[in-house]
Amino acid sequence: MTETLATTPTARPRAPLNLRNVLIRYGFVTLLLGLIIFFSAMTRGFASPQSAVFVLQSVSITGILALGVTATLVVGGFDLSIGSVATTAMMASSYVMVVMGGDAVTATLACLAIGVVVGLINGVLIVYMRVPDLLATLGMMFLLVGLQRIPTEGRSIATGMSMPDGSVANGTFSPEFLALGRHRFDFFLPSLLPVSVVVLIALAVVIWFFLEHTRFGRMMYAVGSNERAAQLAGAPVNAYKIGAYVISGVFASIGGILLAARLGRGDIASGNNLLLDAVAAALIGFAVLGASKPNAFGTAIGALFVGVLLQGLTMMNAPYYTQDFVKGAVLVVALVFTFALSKRGKR
Amino acid sequence: MTISHRIRNRLGLGLVAVSLLSGTALAQDMPAPFNNPGDVEIALVRYLSTGDFFQAYLSGVETQAAALGVNLRVLDSRQDAALQADMVDQAIALGVDGIIIQHGLTESMKEAAQRAVDAGIKVVAFDVNVENQAVPQIEQSDRDLARLALEQAIKDNGESFRAGYVYVAGIAPLDRRDETWREFKEKYPGIEEVAQFGTMDNPIANSVANQARSVVTANPDITVMFAPYDEFAKGVKIAVDEAGLTSSVKIYSADISTSDIAAMREPGSAWVATAATNPAVVGEVSVRALAMMLAGEDPGASVIVPPTLITQADLLDKNITNMEELGSNLPQFAHADVATPDWMPLPEGRE
Numbered sequence: 148m149t150e151t152l153a154t155t156p157t158a159r160p161r162a163p164l165n166l167r168n169v170l171i172r173y174g175f176v177t178l179l180l181g182l183i184i185f186f187s188a189m190t191r192g193f194a195s196p197q198s199a200v201f202v203l204q205s206v207s208i209t210g211i212l213a214l215g216v217t218a219t220l221v222v223g224g225f226d227l228s229i230g231s232v233a234t235t236a237m238m239a240s241s242y243v244m245v246v247m248g249g250d251a252v253t254a255t256l257a258c259l260a261i262g263v264v265v266g267l268i269n270g271v272l273i274v275y276m277r278v279p280d281l282l283a284t285l286g287m288m289f290l291l292v293g294l295q296r297i298p299t300e301g302r303s304i305a306t307g308m309s310m311p312d313g314s315v316a317n318g319t320f321s322p323e324f325l326a327l328g329r330h331r332f333d334f335f336l337p338s339l340l341p342v343s344v345v346v347l348i349a350l351a352v353v354i355w356f357f358l359e360h361t362r363f364g365r366m367m368y369a370v371g372s373n374e375r376a377a378q379l380a381g382a383p384v385n386a387y388k389i390g391a392y393v394i395s396g397v398f399a400s401i402g403g404i405l406l407a408a409r410l411g412r413g414d415i416a417s418g419n420n421l422l423l424d425a426v427a428a429a430l431i432g433f434a435v436l437g438a439s440k441p442n443a444f445g446t447a448i449g450a451l452f453v454g455v456l457l458q459g460l461t462m463m464n465a466p467y468y469t470q471d472f473v474k475g476a477v478l479v480v481a482l483v484f485t486f487a488l489s490k491r492g493k494r
Numbered sequence: 495m496t497i498s499h500r501i502r503n504r505l506g507l508g509l510v511a512v513s514l515l516s517g518t519a520l521a522q523d524m525p526a527p528f529n530n531p532g533d534v535e536i537a538l539v540r541y542l543s544t545g546d547f548f549q550a551y552l553s554g555v556e557t558q559a560a561a562l563g564v565n566l567r568v569l570d571s572r573q574d575a576a577l578q579a580d581m582v583d584q585a586i587a588l589g590v591d592g593i594i595i596q597h598g599l600t601e602s603m604k605e606a607a608q609r610a611v612d613a614g615i616k617v618v619a620f621d622v623n624v625e626n627q628a629v630p631q632i633e634q635s636d637r638d639l640a641r642l643a644l645e646q647a648i649k650d651n652g653e654s655f656r657a658g659y660v661y662v663a664g665i666a667p668l669d670r671r672d673e674t675w676r677e678f679k680e681k682y683p684g685i686e687e688v689a690q691f692g693t694m695d696n697p698i699a700n701s702v703a704n705q706a707r708s709v710v711t712a713n714p715d716i717t718v719m720f721a722p723y724d725e726f727a728k729g730v731k732i733a734v735d736e737a738g739l740t741s742s743v744k745i746y747s748a749d750i751s752t753s754d755i756a757a758m759r760e761p762g763s764a765w766v767a768t769a770a771t772n773p774a775v776v777g778e779v780s781v782r783a784l785a786m787m788l789a790g791e792d793p794g795a796s797v798i799v800p801p802t803l804i805t806q807a808d809l810l811d812k813n814i815t816n817m818e819e820l821g822s823n824l825p826q827f828a829h830a831d832v833a834t835p836d837w838m839p840l841p842e843g844r845e
Binding site for chain 2: 190191192193195197198201204205208234296300301302303305306307308309315327341408409410411412414415416417418419420421457458459461462464466467470
């Protein structure tokens with residue numbers, strides 16, 4: 148599957164403007180606008196700045212994870228461990244503050260370190276040990292789900308919890324750390340923009356610029372589209388691939404930090420839903436503007452699309468299973484856009 | 495031979511004297527087979543084990559088993575229904591005296607429980623109906639949990655209010671709590687349910703927070719949120735705080751943990767009350783009911799552990815910050831006077 152995901156060439160001649168190409172290029176964006184208009188008309192309170200912000204907030208964590216996984220998709224890989232990296236980072240930050248009594252900076256650095264280390268291990272397993280990417284990161288996923296529970300014997304971490312040895316953990320989440328999940332910047336309206344949304348937008352811009360406008364980014368696309376050719380052209384393919392997994396790991400750990408700051412406790416969780424939603428956003432991103440390849444802008448729009456859909460449906464009292472259904476349907480349609488329509492248009 | 499008899503009698507006398515002096519229940523006071531508790535082995539066969547609730551349940555089972563002096567063997571199937579059934583067979587093969595089945599699916603556990611009963615093993619079941627007359631059910635009464643929380647909601651808000659309700663169908667305890675919610679809506683027509691939502695997507699609190707955020711934005715006139723599961727309540731609280739509606743919405747829930755206590759104690763917290771059974775107490779009761787059966791007594795077909803209502807005011811007035819303090823300040827939470835015949839030794843600190 149990894150072959151097919153990223154083999155489309157980076158630069159291809161602009162297709163003539165017939166109906167199909169217009170549909171492929173702007174179909175998804177139009178659909179998104181249509182949805183926003185539909186929900187604004189059908190529900191109270193959807194068309195407001197606050198609502199726009201919480202739609203963004205609801206997808207900020209999965210969006211950040213999705214941007215990370217986009218980097219691995221670009222080099223023709225895949226990272227199944229992002230969900231569990233995020234929850235492991237959440238547990239680690241809680242552990243540092245609540246059990247070890249550390250401060251916000253230590254907790255954040257510990258999480259980022261986990262992201263880097265996991266990314267490096269994933270990369271080394273895939274590049275040097277020749278373990279297929281899906282299998283290596285699947286193994287890492289299970290490993291982390293177990294690892295995050297070992298220090299507390301499966302308990303969630305909160306101030307006042309009893310430790311396995313009978314003592315009580317008295318550390319607290321530091322206010323600076325909680326601010327990462329709860330502080331809001333003034334933006335037109337007072338206290339409107341949560342930190343997580345700002346982080347999402349900042350990371351989206353950074354990774355977009357990195358992938359599209361730097362030599363490193365373009366080389367990563369080259370590695371993804373034809374590894375052998377990139378190697379013959381003298382690119383350090385292995386370093387780029389490992390780098391992509393490190394980016395993915397770090398982004399996932401940032402997601403985990405924001406999650407911990409929002410919940411204010413270390414919740415044992417597999418993070419599988421985070422993984423699935425993030426992958427969905429990245430795959431939907433293939434279809435945005437007819438890119439037919441992993442790209443940061445598309446991933447951000449994909450995440451936004453899922454967020455608008457889910458929040459709108461919730462406002463209309465749609466139960467959770469219909470939301471999963473709709474999410475799946477959107478993903479299938481997006482994949483059809485990517486693989487069937489655009490390929491025919493190209494040839 | 496005679497000497498050994500004499501020695502044994504002396505030892506027995508000495509032990510009786512000690513037991514009279516200390517006043518604690520020693521093995522000699524207990525009926526067979528607990529007069530020799532080291533030879534008794536019981537098995538706990540679990541379906542669910544991750545999470546605070548199940549950790550606390552296990553600790554309750556462990557402390558009561560230690561108080562009795564029996565050997566405990568824990569078999570954990572980690573949500574694998576087929577494996578859980580195999581583990582019952584494993585316990586039968588090991589020749590244990592009693593089995594506690596903790597959660598599971600009726601379909602997979604019914605026959606396994608019957609095989610254990612046929613093998614002459616005493617069985618009790620917690621929160622899983624194995625459809626067997628010989629197997630008493632240990633229950634935390636979900637209907638009572640919901641009733642206590644809703645009665646408090648009516649006490650605080652009157653008989654008519656606009657409510658949001660968090661529910662996911664198909665999960666047995668939530669379904670039982672849902673029955674009570676429907677009864678209350680019938681009994682008090684003034685309660686208007688304007689929104690129903692809920693999801694079990696992991697991490698649950700985060701997913702529910704996203705949903706609740708949409709719900710309170712679409713329905714800013716909601717004054718009561720009934721979230722009968724603490725992960726739901728946590729999510730609703732995050733959303734209500736983020737939407738700046740902390741002072742206009744009150745959250746009523748079920749279950750409790752140390753982090754829940756912290757959330758309820760926050761200044762002006764919207765989470766005002768929860769009804770809970772102490773999972774550790776449920777674990778203790780499970781072992782006691784099994785012990786009664788081993789001693790030839792009948793704990794009854796269903797052993798119900800009553801829940802306790804815990805309000806924000808209780809937590810603040812009594813300065814309760816974690817589960818231990820909750821137990822020591824609300825005695826009805828720390829111990830349930832259920833399945834306690836006179837001979838039954840209780841874990842330390844229980845009255």
